Amino acid sequence: MLKIWGRPTSACTQKALWGLEEAGVNYELTLASGTMGPDGHVSKGGAAFGIVDTPEYRDMNPNGTVPTIDDDGFILWESNVIVRYLAMKYAPDKMYGSDVQTFAAASRWMDWEQTKFLPEQHILVMNLVRLPPDERDPAAVEEARVSLLRPLGMLEEQLSKTAYVAGDAFSMGDIPVGMRVHRWFLFNLESPPMPNLARWYDAIKQRPAFKQHIEDAALHLSG
Numbered sequence: 001m002l003k004i005w006g007r008p009t010s011a012c013t014q015k016a017l018w019g020l021e022e023a024g025v026n027y028e029l030t031l032a033s034g035t036m037g038p039d040g041h042v043s044k045g046g047a048a049f050g051i052v053d054t055p056e057y058r059d060m061n062p063n064g065t066v067p068t069i070d071d072d073g074f075i076l077w078e079s080n081v082i083v084r085y086l087a088m089k090y091a092p093d094k095m096y097g098s099d100v101q102t103f104a105a106a107s108r109w110m111d112w113e114q115t116k117f118l119p120e121q122h123i124l125v126m127n128l129v130r131l132p133p134d135e136r137d138p139a140a141v142e143e144a145r146v147s148l149l150r151p152l153g154m155l156e157e158q159l160s161k162t163a164y165v166a167g168d169a170f171s172m173g174d175i176p177v178g179m180r181v182h183r184w185f186l187f188n189l190e191s192p193p194m195p196n197l198a199r200w201y202d203a204i205k206q207r208p209a210f211k212q213h214i215e216d217a218a219l220h221l222s223g
């Protein structure tokens with residue numbers, strides 16, 4: 001059975017778990033992290049799940065980050081690459097219509113998620129959720145909120161033209177972006193109306209894999 005190491009509160013792990021469910025792959029999850037454990041973030045005094053600093057784990061993933069998968073001896077890290085791999089190997093029709101241009105269009109939004117959404121959202125999660133209250137920086141939150149209005153506007157524009165990010169059907173590209181947008185709305189920060197984004201978000205929220213691994217607010221707001 002495919003093995004995955006990660007923690008359910010990690011955005012990167014969530015993308016991989018969502019991808020596994022969509023692709024219909026059975027897996028075994030081992031809890032692993034250097035920064036979080038059952039009692040939340042280590043900055044609040046709790047212990048981390050661990051494993052990521054062991055030589056065995058570093059052999060698989062020299063970054064010491066999560067997630068990592070082992071698919072019958074094939075080791076892979078980088079969450080969006082894991083989603084692409086699962087899509088190509090197990091569910092090309094469902095994840096990109098077995099079409100190279102849809103694959104590329106979806107891939108583009110996946111890379112965009114990493115470069116245009118993740119950095120500011122990381123600032124938000126640290127300063128709204130993870131850091132002890134006396135270490136949080138409200139000015140950094142406001143700066144990140146304003147910065148994220150631009151990529152959100154780009155998504156709104158795209159979704160005024162297509163039902164999903166890479167066309168009129170769900171694709172692997174909706175996974176990373178869907179997870180980020182869910183987090184954005186859970187933070188409940190001020191943003192202009194985005195009716196097309198809201199329509200797409202409603203559709204994404206109906207997916208069983210989303211309900212299983214992404215929906216629960218505690219996965220994003222606790223720790």
Ligand SMILES: N[C@@H](CCC(=O)N[C@@H](CS)C(=O)NCC(=O)O)C(=O)O
Binds near residue numbers: 010012079
């Ligand atoms: N670009 C990598 C980033 C990996 C990464 O930084 N993962 C975070 C969780 S989202 C992590 O390992 N955090 C530290 C930890 O939990 O030990 C990916 O997308 O997989």
